[in-house]
Amino acid sequence: MGAERTSADRVFACGAAAGLAADLLLADPRRGHPVAAFGRAAGAVERLLWRDHRGRGALHTAVCAGGAIGAGLLAARAVRRSPAASVALTAAATWAVVGGTSLGREARAVGDALAAGDLGAARARLPHLCGRDPQALDEAQIARAVVESVAENTSDAVVGALVWGAVAGVPGLLGFRAVNTLDAMVGHRSPRYLRYGWASARLDDVAGWPGARLTAVLAVLAGPDPRGAVRAWRADADKHPSPNAGPVEASFAGALGVRLGGTLSYAGRVEHRPVLNGGGRAVEFGDIERAVRLSRRVGVLTLAVCAGARLVRAATRGRRT
Secondary structure, eight states: OOHHHHHHHHHHHHHHHHHHHHHHHHHHOOOOOOHHHHHHHHHHHHHHHSSSSSHHHHHHHHHHHHHHHHHHHHHHHTTTOOOHHHHHHHHHHHHHHOHHHHHHHHHHHHHHHTTTOOHHHHHHHGGTTBBBBOOOOHHHHHHHHHHHHHHHHHHHIHHHHHHHHHHHHHHHHHHHHHHHHHHHHHHHHHHHTTTTTHHHHHHHHHHHHHHHHHHHHHHHHHOOOOHHHHHHHHHHHHGGTTTTTHHHHHHHHHHHTBBBEEEEEETEEEEEEEETTTTTOOOOOOOHHHHHHHHHHHHHHHHHHHHHHHHHHHHHHHHHH
């Protein structure tokens, strides 16, 4: 049993590194992405189960997230006797659930449009990153929305997945991405999903908690202003309505020296959110590239932390045996 666990630690470390490298080199496919396939399946389940009721929403969450975790368990069990196949499976799962390169690509596309003075193109591209209403946004507001999205999605699309992969292997990778995708689909507070999406939103808060804190810590370490990141995190994180986006966005704001938060609009609904790092300057389009680079560094450091922890555990077990 100890030898099997040691092997599993090494499999995760190698597979996660290969999967993150694949994301860096290949990004996400334009069509046929596994997460999109999961989204279509979850949508079909929703059409069968939907009622304006928390219980039905909880069942939807259990079926979809449980199905992803179960698929990961079955796949991992099928290849457990082959280290090479296990590494390949972990690499494929990591590549499928990590989206850091696509995040950077979409953010840079908006930044390039702003740099070219093409506000219309920037507005058209913004929905690829977030659900804001782009038509009423000016250049500074679009840049701010992109930086906030890069910060939050660094936690959701990279760090959180690697953390749960380190904890639970392939089932952890797939389960986290399933929960995060369900939250994006039904976890928002629209009239249709206020009750039905409650379970998905709460589960996403729980699953995202460790990754968000690690993201904030690594933003402090990797950012150009560590003291500013710590100061903003401590002062402003709890002001954010999201328990996980707050630490991430505040630490990014402080690290980059910019001011995030304020008034925004989702689906015609205006929200007035607290300002994060109020002493910072307004976001400019050049800060998008800085945020993407910080996100990339945080992702690489996360791999080092998660894979390193598993390798240390493997070495410790090896000495004991």
